[in-house]
Amino acid sequence: MTEFYAPLLVGSDRRPGELLRTQSVTVRNLGNAVRAWRIVYVSSDSRGELIPASGTVISANSVTDSEPKPIVVYSPSFHGLGGECAPSQQLVTGAEPLDHIQAALDRGWTVTVPDGENLGITDLGPHTFLAARAAGHVVLDLARATHALPELPTPDTGSAPIVLWGYADGGRAAVSAAELHREYAPELDLRGIAAGAVVTDPGALVLFHHxxxxxxxxxxxxxxxxxxxxxxxxxxxxxxxGLRVVRHAETLSAAVLLEQYRQPLEHWCERPDPWNDPIWRYVLTRESRSGAQAPAVPVHLYHGSNDLVVPIESGNSLFTEYQQRGVQVSWCEYDANHFRTAIDSAPEVAEELAGFLGRSHLGPTQQPSP
Structure with a gap:
C-alpha cells in the first residue's frame, strides 16, 4: 500500500485526468459481484497547479460488461486531514460506509470515489478540507480518469454519462464540481448532481462550531x-x-481529531475571532463559498432538519441561491440528524440520479444564466 501511494512529480506535459497508476483491489463487504481498482491520476489544486490525486473505481459485474455504464462520482463526508483515512484505503479495509455506493452499484452504474486533494498520496498533506475549487477539480478529473481506465468499456461517444453525488463536505465537492464543469471539464457529459448537508459557507460553519x-x-x-x-x-x-497543535492535527483522522481537540478555535489563535482577519475573510467569502456560479445541470439538494453538524440553513441558503439564478433545483428535507439522513436518503437520491441519467445531454442553449 505504501508504494502505491508514494508521491510523484507531475510534469507540465501531463493533462488533468491522465492515469498515473492503477491497481486491482478487493473492496471489503461488497463480495465478488464487483471489480475495483485503486488509481492515481492527474488533477489540479486551487491555483491550477498540477498534482497527483488518488481514488477508487468500482464496477458491478454483469452480462453486459461490453457496454459502457453511467458513472457516479461519489464524494463522502470529511474523513480527516491525514493518516490512513483516505476512502480508497478505508474501502479496502472495510471501514468505509457502503450505503451510497451499494445503492449506485445496484443500478449497474460504475462508482468512483475520490480521496480528495492531499489525502491518500503520502507526504503531500494535510488534506485541503473546505477548499472548494480543489475539491471540484479532483472530482471532475476522477471522472476523466475513469473514462481512461482500460479495463472499462469506452463509449463510442468518448464520454459515458456522469452524475455527481456527495454528502456534507462531499456534497460541497459535488456542488463545486458542478459549478466549475463548464469552464474546467466541458467535454464531460454531466447530467446532474445530488448533494446532501452541503457546507455552503465555510465561514458560517467555523463560527457555528468554534x-x-x-x-x-x-x-x-x-x-x-x-x-x-x-x-x-x-x-x-x-x-x-497553536502552530505545534496544527503540526499534529494535520496528520489525524476525523475521529481522532474530534476526540483530541475540543477546545474553542480561539484557544489556538492570537485573536478571539480569527475568521474575521482580513486575509481569512477573503478566502472564506471570495474563494471558498458555494453558489458563486450557476450549474448548467439539474441539482437535487437534501438535508436533515435535526442536523447539528451542518445546520439546515446551509443547504437552504444554497437552494434559494440556485433558484434565484435559474438553476433547475429540487429540495428534500428529512426528519433526522446528520448521520441518519445520510443513510435514510440513499434510495431516494439514487432514484433522483437515475432520473438525471435518463435525460439527454444539456446543450449550450439549455444552460442557466450565470
Missing amino acids: RGPWSALALAGLIGLSRAYHHLPLRHVLTED
Whole structure:
C-alpha cells in the first residue's frame, strides 16, 4: 500500500485526468459481484497547479460488461486531514460506509470515489478540507480518469454519462464540481448532481462550531484552507502553541481529531475571532463559498432538519441561491440528524440520479444564466 501511494512529480506535459497508476483491489463487504481498482491520476489544486490525486473505481459485474455504464462520482463526508483515512484505503479495509455506493452499484452504474486533494498520496498533506475549487477539480478529473481506465468499456461517444453525488463536505465537492464543469471539464457529459448537508459557507460553519462539541471541525477548516492557499499567510493568526497543535492535527483522522481537540478555535489563535482577519475573510467569502456560479445541470439538494453538524440553513441558503439564478433545483428535507439522513436518503437520491441519467445531454442553449 505504501508504494502505491508514494508521491510523484507531475510534469507540465501531463493533462488533468491522465492515469498515473492503477491497481486491482478487493473492496471489503461488497463480495465478488464487483471489480475495483485503486488509481492515481492527474488533477489540479486551487491555483491550477498540477498534482497527483488518488481514488477508487468500482464496477458491478454483469452480462453486459461490453457496454459502457453511467458513472457516479461519489464524494463522502470529511474523513480527516491525514493518516490512513483516505476512502480508497478505508474501502479496502472495510471501514468505509457502503450505503451510497451499494445503492449506485445496484443500478449497474460504475462508482468512483475520490480521496480528495492531499489525502491518500503520502507526504503531500494535510488534506485541503473546505477548499472548494480543489475539491471540484479532483472530482471532475476522477471522472476523466475513469473514462481512461482500460479495463472499462469506452463509449463510442468518448464520454459515458456522469452524475455527481456527495454528502456534507462531499456534497460541497459535488456542488463545486458542478459549478466549475463548464469552464474546467466541458467535454464531460454531466447530467446532474445530488448533494446532501452541503457546507455552503465555510465561514458560517467555523463560527457555528468554534466553541461547541464539533470545534475540531473549525480547526480542521483553518488547517485545510491554509494548506490550499499556502501562498497566503493564513497561519499568522495562530499562537506558537497553536502552530505545534496544527503540526499534529494535520496528520489525524476525523475521529481522532474530534476526540483530541475540543477546545474553542480561539484557544489556538492570537485573536478571539480569527475568521474575521482580513486575509481569512477573503478566502472564506471570495474563494471558498458555494453558489458563486450557476450549474448548467439539474441539482437535487437534501438535508436533515435535526442536523447539528451542518445546520439546515446551509443547504437552504444554497437552494434559494440556485433558484434565484435559474438553476433547475429540487429540495428534500428529512426528519433526522446528520448521520441518519445520510443513510435514510440513499434510495431516494439514487432514484433522483437515475432520473438525471435518463435525460439527454444539456446543450449550450439549455444552460442557466450565470
